[in-house]
Amino acid sequence: MNAIDLAIRAAAANITLAGVTKAYDAATTVILPMDVELRAGEFTVVLGPSGCGKSTLLQMIAGLERVSGGTIAFGGRQVQDLEPKHRGCAMVFQNYALYPHMSVFDNIAYSLRVSGMAKAERIERVGAVAKMLGLSNYLSRKPGQLSGGQRQRVAIGRAIVREPGVLLFDEPLSNLDAQLRHDMRVELSELHRRIGATTVFVTHDQVEAMTLADRILILNKGRIEQFDTPKAIYHHPASVFVAKFIGAPPMNILPVTGDGAVLRLADGQAVVQSRLTGAYQLGIRPEDILFGGRADGHWLTSALRFREDLGSHAVLAAELAGSTVRIATPFGAEVADHAQLSLHFPASRLHLFDAASGRAIPGAFGAN
Template sequence: MNAIDPAIHVAAANIRLDGVTKSYGKMPIIPNLDVEFRAGEFTVVLGPSGCGKSTLMQMIAGLERVSGGRIVIDGREVQELEPKERGCAMVFQNYALYPHMTVFDNIAYSLKIAGMTKAERRVRVELVAKMLGLTEYLGRKPSQLSGGQRQRVAIGRAIVREPSVLLFDEPLSNLDAQLRHDTRVELAELHRRIGATTVFVTHDQVEAMTLADRILILNKGEIEQYDTPKAIYHNPASVFVARFIGSPPMNILPVSGDGTVLRLSDGQAVAECRLKGSFQLGIRPEDIAVYTTTNASALRADVRYHEDLGSHSILAADLSGTMVRITTPFGSQAPDSNVLLLSCPQQRLHLFDAVTGRAIAGVFTAATKEKK
């Protein structure tokens, strides 16, 4: 890890939302939110379209007014302050660059408005341009740049002010797959170098898992889980999280418990369990083992299709009326028949309430332990 860059070094601020609500008329977007973003951390706000993540970002920035509650940045209430008074800088999905200005002038614009001298502006812009690999493009217009270069200009315009909070609203959505990957690496490096508190909104789980110190998962304006990427992947707090994180996502199977074992709808016993009633059982595709020889205790499933992705394969199979996906590593032999014999290791299973979808902890001895 690189040390924080002394040239562009900010005083990272803690962000706290206390009972924040947002409604449009009678329609609640965020019912009641209490959350804290730690100073200096890279937090990713993740969720499907319409879950309230961009609204949350815009309320922190001051582009949307809260309907209720408090937003506290670095110990100061800001919900009634104008955006320019909050110490935040925001990078948008569409870059929002001035087309008639050069790269230098786009980056320097906020410094000019703030009254900084021309000499001071030049020093600051050249430092940022060097950091972002834009030095040779300072004289160009945005139309002469690639999508990735424009995004770096937008980031440069944000960090040149040395804000205590950096806000990113789906900044990589307009980039192709390879460029998204490269820009993710640059963003992670940038965060380590400047040390600002960073809040990054996305619907892309890969961005969340690779960039975040912690991930906040929203569902209809409410928090499903707020934890490290590793904890969220291996210990999802709900069926929603389990299905949202992972590619392919976690398999969810309806099961019933008789106080001894959990059974699938066709009666196959899948795990020992002392609970009674109806539940939802989760297991990740990579945690399902495929038997290559006959085994009396194996679960039987019917193969529906097989995807060979080079590095691994994905098998889709009908298990007791539910479609499950199994990932197998490179070199694994594809099944010769249409019937799969499966094993679900008990220490890899997750149990969820059938009604609320919330995780039930401590049911399986090792289910709550993270993989090593």
């Protein structure tokens, strides 16, 4: 780590939410009592569908919204009653409003100037941040003379120049095209490694979540569905909701019934040996399904409906027991259109969920 990195390395704090709730009105609670600990220096991605409470959660951490109940602490210090400017965190929004009449330098330096920092120190700090973000050659330009990605970097520069211990992002990349999003993801990862602020990043893009996060917090209707590493969330989803939310295409979920010997699909076909009895939901990822009919074990008869060629691989959609099942196949696998497909679900790749609650039943097979 060089002198520039050290100069703007933040003092990371852990963030502790205890019993935090939010209700905008008496009828609807947007965030249900939430207990969560974000470790110092950790990159947390908050992921969930539109309206699940992601921005609300972030704004309560930032101090832009008050909590309806509970406490928020940064490094052990309760902050829920403090003004945003006294919390020591910085936020980058989706619609980053830069001051259009100010240069890049002045945009980044704004908060330092307001806080009364001496000019020489401002120049040094802005110079270090601009260098880190690749903006050194643009400091005299106005925002209107920059590309979308450059403007986004200015917004990030403005947030980190104050050396926040907590850095909050609300969908900062959603206005950018696919290539820029990818580039910015890489830059954000590197930036995080360098400055090490405790970071909370809101998105509904699962690729951003999987690639950026140390841990992903999956939110559903104001409740935490799962909070774990990207790997654990992918391989051991805690609920049907998580299983269907992560993965493209997502995990296949099929209703099954156990008779004490095998689990059967709705049409009676046997999927796998099991001593379980009663109704369950069975999950298998598209890339884990085998087809062709060569190996031993239970084989299922399905009808191929359509295929999508994605270059690196193809996704087949087949009808099985009244449900559509998606199968990811390596590029070049030859399957005739409208053919009957013989499928096998390896036991070690199966996930089992409670039929009513949708919660995972760990240890039912090899996978979960």
